[in-house]
């Protein structure tokens with residue numbers, strides 16, 4: 001996180017005695033990244049955060065097999081055909097992944113159990129529905145268009161209000177705003193497409209009572225259920241730079257050029273081996289002879305995974321792409337607008353159209369994405385040939 005935040009009760013100095021009303025000591029915990037050489041927070045627990053009473057191995061549910069994108073093809077997956085079994089964590093359907101990131105879809109109206117992903121940060125994009133995100137840091141109310149960024153190791157759970165559809169981006173490291181948007185000390189610069197005021201984080205502690213509370217822990221070795229003696233939501237205060245936060249795609253301020261701009265202008269977050277971009281409604285390029293949709297392009301170092309979350313994608317008309325679709329355009333393949341789309345948009349501009357309503361979330365990976373069984377189950381098999389029709 002790029003800035004300091006303090007929530008709840010804190011002692012005046014760090015690492016000094018901090019006492020409960022009954023005279024006992026609160027238990028201080030430092031959560032820090034990169035060997036405590038990067039962002040961290042100090043949390044003050046009512047109970048020992050170390051007190052576990054049981055550990056049991058858990059067999060993963062769902063099919064986590066991945067296979068190479070061979071023969072190499074552009075792909076189209078229809079998430080509207082997928083049905084999760086479980087909650088927004090256990091019900092994740094693996095669509096694609098590599099050593100850096102896993103991309104899953106989930107749809108559920110069930111609360112998840114307490115969960116700690118100790119393999120990396122998560123960025124959960126809420127496509128539809130609303131949910132209460134509860135964590136040791138407090139609550140975030142999440143709704144359509146929210147990216148919820150969850151630091152590694154944050155104990156949390158999702159409580160949907162009705163059905164919620166999400167794209168879960170699970171990193172093997174940390175997800176942060178792009179460096180080029182930030183000053184050397186971490187403040188968002190004026191040219192950045194969003195800033196601190198757009199980020200929503202817990203505002204007050206979340207306290208819950210309970211004994212023998214299970215927490216599902218994901219590590220590189222697998223899944224474990226640790227049973228805590230006391231409920232982990234026992235933090236009376238915390239401060240630091242490390243905490244979960246939400247950013248809504250509607251708060252992204254698109255950067256527009258006179259002629260068509262490539263995807264880096266849409267970048268929202270970066271992670272190790274990938275970037276996350278937001279394609280938002282914006283004015284069309286305004287050069288009098290502009291072609292205001294993408295040129296054919298070959299992102300030679302990346303696979304482009306694009307989730308179409310709303311609006312109208314005129315560049316893709318005739319491809320079968322619709323809201324809820326995901327396209328995967330891999331390195332090794334040049335992609336671009338469907339046949340006739342360039343002429344159609346030039347005609348539209350001539351008729352007075354000045355804006356595009358497209359909305360999409362794109363994950364560009366720097367290593368090839370392998371395909372999950374969930375993606376193959378909802379694949380449109382004719383997509384690869386749609387540019388030749």
Ligand SMILES: [Fe+2]
Nearest residue numbers: 297304329335
């Ligand atoms: Fe592209």
